[in-house]
Amino acid sequence: MSGIVIKDLDVWFGSGRDRVDAVRSASFEVAQGDSFGLVGESGSGKSTILRALTGLAPDWRGKMQAGGELLGKSRTRSFYKSVQMVFQDPYASLHPRHSVDQVLSETLGLHGFSGIDKRIVNLLDDVGLGSSFRFRYPHQLSGGQRQRVAIARALAPEPQTLLLDEPTSALDVSVQAEILNLLTDLRAARNLTYLMVSHDLAVVGHMCERIAVMRNGEIVEIMSVGDMRAMQPVHEYTKQLLESSRGYVRAELSA
Amino acid sequence: MTNPAASRNQMPESDKPSLRRWLLTDTPASRRQARLASLYQGWLTLKSNKLTMIGFGILVTLVLVAILAPWLAPHDPFAQDLGNRLKPLWTDGFLLGTDSLGRDILSRLIYGSRITLYIVILVALIAPVVGLFVGTVAGYVGGWADMILMRITDIFLAFPRLVLALAFVAALGAGIENAVLAIALTAWPPYARIARAETLTIRQSDYIHAVKLQGAGALRIITRHIWPLCISSLIVRVTLDMAGIILAAAGLGFLGLGAQPPSPEWGAMISEGRKFILDHWWIATMPGLAIFTVSLAFNLLGDGLRDVLDPKDSGE
Numbered sequence: 147m148s149g150i151v152i153k154d155l156d157v158w159f160g161s162g163r164d165r166v167d168a169v170r171s172a173s174f175e176v177a178q179g180d181s182f183g184l185v186g187e188s189g190s191g192k193s194t195i196l197r198a199l200t201g202l203a204p205d206w207r208g209k210m211q212a213g214g215e216l217l218g219k220s221r222t223r224s225f226y227k228s229v230q231m232v233f234q235d236p237y238a239s240l241h242p243r244h245s246v247d248q249v250l251s252e253t254l255g256l257h258g259f260s261g262i263d264k265r266i267v268n269l270l271d272d273v274g275l276g277s278s279f280r281f282r283y284p285h286q287l288s289g290g291q292r293q294r295v296a297i298a299r300a301l302a303p304e305p306q307t308l309l310l311d312e313p314t315s316a317l318d319v320s321v322q323a324e325i326l327n328l329l330t331d332l333r334a335a336r337n338l339t340y341l342m343v344s345h346d347l348a349v350v351g352h353m354c355e356r357i358a359v360m361r362n363g364e365i366v367e368i369m370s371v372g373d374m375r376a377m378q379p380v381h382e383y384t385k386q387l388l389e390s391s392r393g394y395v396r397a398e399l400s401a
Numbered sequence: 402m403t404n405p406a407a408s409r410n411q412m413p414e415s416d417k418p419s420l421r422r423w424l425l426t427d428t429p430a431s432r433r434q435a436r437l438a439s440l441y442q443g444w445l446t447l448k449s450n451k452l453t454m455i456g457f458g459i460l461v462t463l464v465l466v467a468i469l470a471p472w473l474a475p476h477d478p479f480a481q482d483l484g485n486r487l488k489p490l491w492t493d494g495f496l497l498g499t500d501s502l503g504r505d506i507l508s509r510l511i512y513g514s515r516i517t518l519y520i521v522i523l524v525a526l527i528a529p530v531v532g533l534f535v536g537t538v539a540g541y542v543g544g545w546a547d548m549i550l551m552r553i554t555d556i557f558l559a560f561p562r563l564v565l566a567l568a569f570v571a572a573l574g575a576g577i578e579n580a581v582l583a584i585a586l587t588a589w590p591p592y593a594r595i596a597r598a599e600t601l602t603i604r605q606s607d608y609i610h611a612v613k614l615q616g617a618g619a620l621r622i623i624t625r626h627i628w629p630l631c632i633s634s635l636i637v638r639v640t641l642d643m644a645g646i647i648l649a650a651a652g653l654g655f656l657g658l659g660a661q662p663p664s665p666e667w668g669a670m671i672s673e674g675r676k677f678i679l680d681h682w683w684i685a686t687m688p689g690l691a692i693f694t695v696s697l698a699f700n701l702l703g704d705g706l707r708d709v710l711d712p713k714d715s716g717e
Contacts, residue, residue, distance in 0.1 A: 200614055223616040231614055239607035243629045245435050252625070256615045278428040281435035286427060299611065 150176040150199070150307065150341055155208035157191070157198045168194040170363045171208075176356075178306065181333065181340040183350035183371075185387070186360035192343045193234075194363075196309045199341075200231055212307060227257055230300035231309040235316045236292035240284040246270070246295050247280050253302040269298040274328060290321035297328065301336075308333075310342040314349060326352060347391040351375060359384045443709045453705025459698035467514040476505035478512040478665045487681050498683050500673060506687050509665035513688065516666045517695060520581050520650045521643055527585035529635045532592025537623050537631060539593070540600025551597065557590040562645075563652055570658040577666065580659040584649050588642065592635055599631045633710035640703030644696030651692055667692050 157169040169191040176182040184192040197203040199212055201221040210217040213228035233239035240249065250266045259265060267277050273294040284292055293313060300308055313329065314322040326349065333340060344350050350357050351371050358368045359381070367381040379385045425442075429435040447453055466473060475494070482503035488495050497506040539550040557565070562584075569583035603609060604627070612626060651668025653659030655675075660666030662673070667688040674685030 202610055202613070221616075226614055226616045231611075233607045233611060235607060239611050241608040241612075241626060244626075245432075247432060247435070252612070252617075253615045256617055278430075281429040281432060282427075283435070283439065296611070299615075303615070 149178045149180065149212075149339060150182075151209070151211040152195070152199075153209040155195065155198065155206060155210060157194050157203050157206040159203070159205065161205075168203075168363055169198070169206075172358075172360075172363075172365050174358050174365065174368060176339055176341055178339055179337050180356070181342065181354045183354035183357040184341070184343045184360060185345060185347060185350050185357055187345060187387075190360040191363040192360050193311050196231060196311050196341065196343060199309060200229070213305075223257075227303045228305050229307045229309065230303060230305040231311060232293075232296055232300050232313045234312040236289055236296050237284075237316065239296050240292055242284055245281050245283050246275075246287075249295065249299055250302055253299050257303040259302075265302070269302055272301065272332070273298045274324075288321075289317050290324060293317060293321075293325055294328065297325075297332070301332070304336075305338070307339040307341070310340060312344050313342075315344070315346065322349070329353065347374070347388070359387060446709045447705050450705040450708065452701045453708075456698040456701025456703075456705070459694060460702060463514055463518065463695060463698070466511055467518050470511050470515060474505075474508035474511045476508040478504060478509045479663050480504065487677065487684070489681070490683050497687050498681075500670070500684050501677060504663075506670075506684065509670060510667070510688060510691050513665040513667045513670065513691070516577065516660060516664065517647060517650070517692075520577070520584070521646060523581045524585045524588060524646050525639055525643070527582075528588035529592045529639050531585075532589040532594075533596045533628065533631060533635055535589070536593035536596025536598075537600045537627050540597040541604055541619060541623050541627060547597075550593070554590045554593045557587065558594075560587070562587045563649060566649060566653060567656070567658060570653060575658045575661060577660045577664070580650055580653045583653070584646055587649075588646060591642075592638065595634060595638060596631045599634060600627055603627050603630055637703055637707040637710060640699050640706055643699035643703070647692055647696055647699075 152175070153173045155169055155172045156167065158165055158167045160166055172191075172195060174182065184195060186192050194203055198206045199210060199217070201217075204219070213225045215222070215225060217225070244252075247266060250269060251262050254262045254265055266280060270277055270279060275291060275294050275298070279287070279291065279295075284295075287295065293316075297313075308329075310329070314325050317325060329340070330353065332338060340353065342350065342353055351374060354371055356368065356370050357374060358365045359379075360366065361383050367379060367384045369379065369384070373379070374388065377388055379388055423434070424438050426434070426438065429438050447457070475496070482499070484503065485495065485499050486501055486503040488499040488503075490496070490498050492498060495505050495507070497510070499505055500509070535550050535554065539547040539554075565587045566580070566583040569586060570579050573579040573582065609622060609626060612622060617626075650659055650666070651671065654666045654668025655672040657669075657672065660669050662669060670688040671685045671692075674681070674688070678685050
């Protein structure tokens with residue numbers, strides 16, 4: 147089965163005195179077809195787990211399994227065919243000089259697909275962009291449209307697993323909802339596994355079935371979204387996080 | 402940005418406005434149209450800058466003069482006529498006067514434009530390409546490759562350009578080809594530095610990570626994704642450097658190590674005119690003015706190209 151298994155994962159940057167331990171002994175499992183959220187404040191190491199999975203953070207120790215293979219130092223092409231990632235900032239994740247057509251046809255070509263023209267049109271339809279967007283450059287697109295292109299690029303190799311690194315945090319609120327709905331629909335249509343990073347509990351609550359709360363590189367609690375909605379955390383930090391997500395609460399008047 | 406231009410061409414009387422609209426469309430329908438449209442947008446930006454167009458015009462004129470030299474030049478640039486030596490400006494038949502051997506200065510300037518273009522094109526073909534290659538490989542591969550390539554670059558940078566070019570020419574022998582080679586060999590290190598600096602910022606960006614996640618190798622990433630972003634700033638830098646390259650070639654010519662007499666290279670002409678500069682100032686001044694004009698034209702064009710090509714600004 148090709149879910150995600152992570153066991154005792156340590157990730158660090160630098161060495162010697164400059165060494166920073168970004169993730170410490172993280173363990174969790176995501177079954178095929180599930181949606182799992184990683185939440186926590188900035189710098190808690192949640193994006194680092196995604197980077198370690200995709201091979202962008204090379205220094206790690208522990209056991210990682212994704213896309214049906216046990217991961218080593220480098221990633222195979224078949225791994226990239228089954229696990230893809232959507233980046234946080236759609237303004238930074240598209241090459242400024244490549245048109246949508248170039249981005250998608252290069253991706254499809256790298257994965258050895260044939261019938262690229264037809265596939266590009268289908269992909270653009272799938273993410274809710276018509277084929278009129280096909281030959282545009284990133285500067286001719288809005289933030290939401292760019293993120294749709296990035297999603298189309300991630301879907302191009304027909305992966306089973308999508309890693310979502312705060313896919314809506316750089317977007318307007320109204321566009322956020324569109325992208326989240328698109329991701330929900332795509333997951334239902336293609337039976338995708340999601341591993342989603344976010345600092346927004348509302349987003350994670352909308353998208354995921356289970357969440358892991360991270361703090362200072364450690365997973366402090368794994369809970370179901372039902373428990374989160376019912377405000378039944380076990381760990382003290384999770385309690386704080388949930389409280390703060392409710393925003394402003396009137397203090398009780400002390401008589 | 403495109404709307405006022407499109408509405409200005411509302412009258413559909415001829416083919417031209419519709420071609421314009423086809424080029425300015427927001428929804429290009431084919432690869433070719435998208436590429437032509439972005440070229441046309443660049444041209445419109447370039448056109449809106451008057452100084453740039455002046456520079457562009459001067460350079461087009463230079464190219465035309467070089468091509469049409471045999472028809473434009475009133476005299477043979479090598480024909481000596483000692484009876485007519487050192488004629489002043491506006492003399493009958495010799496618009497810009499004659500030099501110490503009675504050769505027509507205007508004709509020599511016109512033929513000299515060929516040599517200038519030859520130098521400029523050759524250097525522009527060698528130096529930035531070498532620099533781009535060294536810089537992007539060093540920046541992307543990093544580690545030992547970066548160390549070695551950049552120390553070599555530093556060694557070349559540590560010498561003053563003209564001194565190093567002098568050493569090369571002295572070793573290879575005087576002549577215009579060796580002068581070009583020497584200038585190119587001394588001109589590439591700054592390009593390598595720029596390309597490396599750009600590469601270092603680009604390689605950390607999400608779009609490079611994204612294409613890595615598609616399984617792309619280093620060669621593809623460098624040539625398809627990093628080069629297109631480095632080339633624009635290199636082109637700008639090359640046009641701004643052209644003035645320096647022309648001056649370096651003229652300097653070598655002036656020192657007698659570049660073009661050899663009787664070749665009408667502008668720097669060599671100044672060198673010959675130097676002996677008479679107090680009594681017959683125009684002999685050195687006219688080629689000097691030519692060098693100045695062409696250098697200025699390249700600078701003006703480079704300024705405008707920076708506005709068009711810089712990817713940081715072309716986002717809007």
